[in-house]
Amino acid sequence: MELSQICSYEAGTKIASYLLVQEARVRRTRDDKPYLDLVFSDASGRINGKIWDAAEIDAPEPGTPVGVLAQVDSYNEQLQLIVEKMFIVNEKEHREKGFNWELLIPRTKKDMDAMWQAVTDAVASVENPFLKKLLEKMIIENGEQIKKWPASLVLHHAYLGGYLEHIFGMMEVALPAARSYTLDADLVLAGVLLHDIGKLGELSGFPNNHYTNEGNFLGHIVIGWHLVHSAIGEIEDFPIELRLRLEHIILSHQGKYEYQSPKMPAFPEAVLVHYVDELDARLNMMDKVMAEDSSDSLWSNTRNYFKIPIYRGIADADD
Ligand SMILES: [Fe+2]
C-alpha cells in the first residue's frame, strides 16, 4: 500500500502512514472496555484516532513515531482514524520503507537562513543601545531555539521555523510602517521580535509539540513579560520608561482582554505591533485554510478559524 499524508486522507478509504503520536490516552467505552484515544500528526496536519480493542496495547509516549494502518472515518464532520494496526518505528529498519522525519515534522516553506539573516541585520541596525543589548541577549543568543520553534500549536505558523517566519513577516511590515508614521522604529522592532517570546516557554519544540505545564498555568503573555522583565533587570541603567513601554507592548499585543491581554494597546507603537501581529497571523491562517481543503472548489468549507467560506480562486469560476 502506498504511504499517504494526513492532508490527503478521504473518508471511507484505507491508509498506510508514518505518523507522530501527539497524545495517547486509555479511555473506557460505555460497556467498560479499554480503548486508546490518540492524536496523530505529520508534516501536513493533525488527526484524531481510536484503537477500539486496546486491552493489550500500552499507550505510546507523545513524540513517538509510529506506522499506522487505518480506516478513515468521518465523525462530527471531522475525519478520524480507526486504527487497525500500529507499531513503533525503528528508524533504521523503516528508512528503507520510506520513513523520514521530514514527512512527520511540518516546516516553514521560507528560507530559514535568509529570514534569520534579516532578523540579525535588523538587530545590528538598532540605534538605542539598551534595546540593542536586550535583543542581542534574548533573540540573537537564542537563535538555535528561535529558528526551530513554532509560533503556535495549531492556529498559525504551527511548524518548525514558524516563530521565525512570524517575527520576520511582522518585521517586514512593521518597520516601514513605523517610519511612515514617524514612530520609534527601535521600540517597534523590539516589540515585534519579543511580543511572543513567551512561546518559547509555553510550547515544547518538535517532535513532541505540546503546551508545557508553564504554558497551561501562565500562558505566553505572562511568561514573555517575565522573561523580558528579568532580562532588562540584568542590563545596567535600562531606562524605566522604555522598559515599561516595551513591557506594555508585550502585555497588550493580543489587543483585547478576552484574548488574554491584560492591557489594551495604549500608544502608537503598541497599536502597530498589535495590528501587524493580527495581520500576520490571519494571513497565515488563510494560507492554512487553502492548503488543508483538498477539494477543487472555488470556496473553502466553513470549518475554519474564520467560520466563513474562504475564496480559493483555483477552480473554474462558473459555479
Ligand atoms: Fe501572542
Ligand SMILES: [Fe+2]
Ligand atoms: Fe504573535
